[in-house]
Amino acid sequence: MDTTRPMDTTRQRALLHDEKHFAHALARAGAGAVIFAFPLLMTMEMWELGFYMDRFRLALFMLITMPVLFGLSYFSGFEETFCWQDDLVDALTAFGVGFLVSAVLLYVFGIIAADQPMTEIVGKIALQSVPASIGAMLARKQLGEGDDPDEEQRKRSSYPGELFLMAAGALFVGFNVAPTEEMVLISYKMTPWHAILLAVLSVALLHVFVYRVGFAGQESRGKATFLHVFMRFTVAGYGIALLVSLYLLWTFERTGGLSMMELVTAMVVLGFPAALGAATARLIV
Template sequence: MTQNADRAGDRAYIRDLGRAFGGALLFSLPLLMTMEMWALGFAAEPHRRLVYLLAALPLLFGLAHYAGFSARRGLVNNLLDTLVALAVGYVTAAALMSIFNVLDYSSASSAVGQVTLQAAPAALGALAARRQLSDASDEDGEDQASYPGELFLMLAGALYFAMNLAPTEEMRLIAYLATPLGALGVLVLSIILLHLIVFEAGFAGQEKAETPLRAFLDFTLPGYGLCLLASLAMLWVFGGTDGHGLQALVANVVVLAFPAAIGAAAARLLV
């Protein structure tokens, strides 16, 4: 009986692991096929890549707690899921970039740097795979997020969307072309959409709040603040803050915070 249970558990874990690879591919594919990310992998300063990877670890650990690619929970299991998801991210990124022939083999540090930048979003996808690639029956008994947990999930979604767009030249061009009034319009639109998508659109999984004003003060404004923080962090990692005056920096952050706000809203609906 015990052997049968062990075998069933092994089969379930293999299934979960396969789903994690699917989620890693799904979430990382846009970045894996982005030319700027190939270049930044070896052009970005080593200390920025290190900060990027170290900052990803608590983010992934939190996602392992609230989502996770397996049904196991607890401190040790969350830590194991985090490390396995990161390994899945590295394997997925290395394999696809090798197939695409975009790795720089001139030095080991260049190739490792390229894969490292891609591994974090792939690992995020691996951890979200169970929620997004499984049937509803797998979701029974999932952890419900507290208020800090809800804000954490918003930050995770904001970081993922900002991560996908911060390296691209298009984001910097939009910020360069934006007038002060246009940047203000983007800011206001970001806040409105963040609030409407989560609290007013009627999507499954939306947060129930006592009043729209309470929801706006408790979630929307703090959530948008996290979007600004996530945008600034991703711009710094990818060199988007270098050589800018205050006005240009604010424009870049506000423009990137627009997709980050959509990501924050989506994370609370989907994770």
């Protein structure tokens, strides 16, 4: 892709609105949707949730997806953007790509068929289109070349930006396991001591992954004290991961009928992959 080469801004903007460039970005978005969404497209619980889950919760989930896509487009996205209209165009395009990719694959797998009722078909595709469209949006970072690093760094360095990326990472990684029965099953097998241990482990890994291990995109602590960074990023990040987990469990109707203890344990269980997602958000987003 040409946009990463040094060139004057006018030429970059001309490229953004060029048909060939956009078609190329579109193809990459489709590839991203397939690669990121196929595990969930091949998960039985996702098909079942698609037709039986509460319609309002599914509609709300989709309404929340749109601002997430918009934010991801701002921070990376499948093509470089320069104003919020571009981000809106990209968010809608990513949704369309995710939806169509999900529809085609579900049809090929024989999960949807023309004789099924409309609500069943729409529900199955709509649920899958959430991870597929996020995958389409992430295609640029994962499959293409990166943004202009200076510009990206500037956007990302704001505190709300950091928190948004952590939430998006938690949502994306958490989503990959949240629909499965195992989330609740694991929480049934755990004692409160196991749950506390898992929570401590999640926080420790979140902190270490962000500041210690040396992954690409790792944050440098700079002059800030350990306690400052720990409270400001790690604890905030784990809080976000837990909230995202609770929301996903509620969306997938895994919260109904659970006692408070079981609910908290399930939240901590899903909070583990969500915390890993928050920690590695800089890598995948």
